[in-house]
Amino acid sequence: MSGKSTDVADTKIIIDGDVSNVKRIGENMTAGEIVINSDVGMHIGNHMSGGKITVNGNADDWAGAMLQGGELEITGDAGHYVGSAYRGYWQGMKNGTIKVKGRVGVESMLWAKSSKPSNKWPTLYCGSADSFLGIHNHGGTIVVEGDVDRCVGADQAWGNIVIKGKVSRLLPSYKKVGEVKEVQLPNGEVIKGKFIEYSGDHTIKKETNGRLYIAA
């Protein structure tokens, strides 16, 4: 540690050395920046509402759990439950962005919840994903560069999941709608490319606004 700070937003913390078993770095963070040049333990940036955390390495489970805002970037892989709700909560990540270069584990973006009136769009970008990505999704946006394991978007009420690779086993409760040339995300971003559009999850409602786009 070095330097003085008067304002949280001006604070930048750089962590070198092994913190692969240190939990809860950046918990409840509101502003400023943390850079970690190592693998990091569980619960990195949980309940964070502002600022930025960069992990130059892999993160363990529960990275960015219950995120309320801000940005979390992981250059390696992340564990299970990235940007998820903690046990028993039915509103998890409400705003902010998580970017994972590598793979995210199971049940990432569990119970994500967006809000149109207050313009909050929780978003996850990842390289590839394990099973149950975006389960119980209530408006979260997920963009996957690569492949995804089984049960993506299970019990999704509404929200958008874009997959540029393949899905190992699509849920039977998703129905094909048609083909699209580009996908407009609620945060304004446009993703170009040919996608097959699916609606679901039809376990929640017969007609649903939940959308899943898989590269054609």
Place this chain on the structure above:
Amino acid sequence: MSLDNLILLTGRTISQGVALEGGKASRENVRACGICTFDADDFKKLDCLVGTPVKVITDYGEVVLYSTITEEGPHQGIIFIPMGPWANQLVNPSSQGCGTPTYKGMKAKVEVVKSGKVLGAIELIGRLKEA
């Protein structure tokens, strides 16, 4: 003499329950739990007699067990081992973050080992202590 692409399930059987109450170090426990039950058609492909020791191999370990034909079939492509020390040499310890290991549904393969010995519970678990 070997089978690939099987799926391993584990679970309770009544003789396993009786044997564990009767003493876990007993031979009765080996006869109840140190077994691998096959579907009848799968077993024909192994070309051996019932009771011949087989080695079951998964990504997580291997163990020698007595072979037997299931009463709860047909279940082609599935092998069943009663829960206990033998089954747990083979199961997937990963819980996918929920705390409960995946005791069912591992990919497995089976080889007949004519000279294999099925270890007793204490002996089998004892190998983990030395290692």
Place this chain on the structure above:
Amino acid sequence: MVVKIRTVKDVSCPFCGTLCDDLEIDVDIKTDLVVEVRNGCQIGTRKYFSSNPSDHRYMKPLIKVNGEHKEVSWDEALDKAADILVNAQRPLLYGFSSTECEAQSRGVELAEMLNAILDNTASVCHGPSLLAIQDVGASLATLGEIKNRADTIIFWGSNPVHAHPRHLSRYSDFIRGYFRTDGRNDRNIIVIDPRYTHTAQIADKYIKVNPSEDYELIQAIRAVLRGSELDVKEVSGVPMDDIKELVEELKSCNFGVVFFGMGLTQSLAHHRNVDTAIRLVAELNDYTKFLLIPMRGHYNVAGANQVFTWNTGYPYSIDFSRGYPRYNPGEFSSVELLLRDEVDASLIVASDPGSNFPAASVKNLFKHPLISIEPHKTPTSAFADVILPAAIAGIECEGTAYRMDGVPLRLRKVKDPPGDTLSDKEILERLIEKVKEKLGE
């Protein structure tokens, strides 16, 4: 020679979650041995007989000296055990499901004192059910309700013929109830399982599902129930027509119940299988009365969850390392902790993780000091540093236990504990005293 016997009636059987409370035990007055068990299943009967002294029953406290177990006094054994626990940084207290509630609450007390990790066997069996219930709630009932009313009974991933032998005859299948006067003939039994189990063989309908694909099947059933036409012809090995037929059957019954077991909680997707099953049951209530009940394994694992919850707020996988309880299965559950090698001493109460944990975690369990409170020789106690011989709850001491549906029942004492054995509760109380001394409280 005339054998004089004493008969104890209405005994609750301490084996499985069914907790049958109608056993009759004959005890020889002179020798205090169990000579006859009536009404029990094979397993329960065997449990009573195995309480008689035998070569695998521990009678005196043992300590491991130079690799051999040596008989010592209670004081010496408890002193050694307390030493191990007090000197450990992150001790694990595990088990508790095969003992009575009073002993379990002493376990909570000890864990809090030691800033330890407290876990029960739900963490390797029905823990996922509890996680799912915390996420989406559950519509549960007592077994009496099922006995008197249920006409459609689904066993999903459970095999009561083997695991809960008297469940079918006492509560769910053959028994006559107030509204089910003709017993078995008034009930429609459906079994969903990858194997054609013995339960499936006596059922009215058997659906063969591919292993580890239950989640997809339940999702398809729910979507069909919502009135959606699906694109697929087959789900998890079950043809779409069969799913539609099943949905009609479920909608048209009077009172349905889903009993689910390890088939859902121990296969891939774990608590999500239960999550979607609970929602299916909730949605079926738009049409008819439907409930679900988890098929709990140990006779008092439900009690362990109750006791832990009313003491700490959480049912299992509790970490006291900060002085207050924290809960997160996956982070603080025994198997995961052992896999990460975070535990440096363990106290096992009435359980056998050596047999029942995956090999990789057992390896790490054996690396560190191990204390076992256990009546019998097991693959865990055989490698323990301290063995504290216990009386068997429900046979040699009294207590309370919770049935799988959450009904508390009194366990009876049918005979005196043999040798120097003490009840789990008393052992833990004495251990607490020792630990208090060493902590200087």
